[in-house]
Amino acid sequence: MTKNTGIKIRQLRAIGHKLKPVVTISQAGLTDGVSLELDRALRDHELIKVKIPSKSSGSRKEIIDEICKASSAKIVQELGNILLLMRRTENPNPKLSNLIRII
Numbered sequence: 001m002t003k004n005t006g007i008k009i010r011q012l013r014a015i016g017h018k019l020k021p022v023v024t025i026s027q028a029g030l031t032d033g034v035s036l037e038l039d040r041a042l043r044d045h046e047l048i049k050v051k052i053p054s055k056s057s058g059s060r061k062e063i064i065d066e067i068c069k070a071s072s073a074k075i076v077q078e079l080g081n082i083l084l085l086m087r088r089t090e091n092p093n094p095k096l097s098n099l100i101r102i103i
Contacts, residue, residue, distance in 0.1 A: 012084070016047060025050065025067070046086060046092055
């Protein structure tokens with residue numbers, strides 16, 4: 001990891017610290033409706049928190065991999081049952097994007 005990458009991750013975590021989870025994954029897992037909401041939230045905000053179930057039938061790693069694959073997002077931070085995800089968009093909305101602050 002380069003110094004520049006470490007600084008960007010710290011900036012993303014600092015912004016993410018103040019955010020509330022906008023998507024909650026239930027025990028049912030990543031349903032079609034949740035997947036659509038996850039996509040909408042990432043398109044609008046670019047950096048979001050997702051709450052995953054603390055106890056589930058599948059392994060935690062499988063759930064996280066499924067979320068990232070379905071949303072094409074990258075994990076910035078994983079803390080307890082909260083994920084901080086990021087996916088940049090082509091034309092971010094300056095009123096909604098959480099990343100506009102660090103560009």
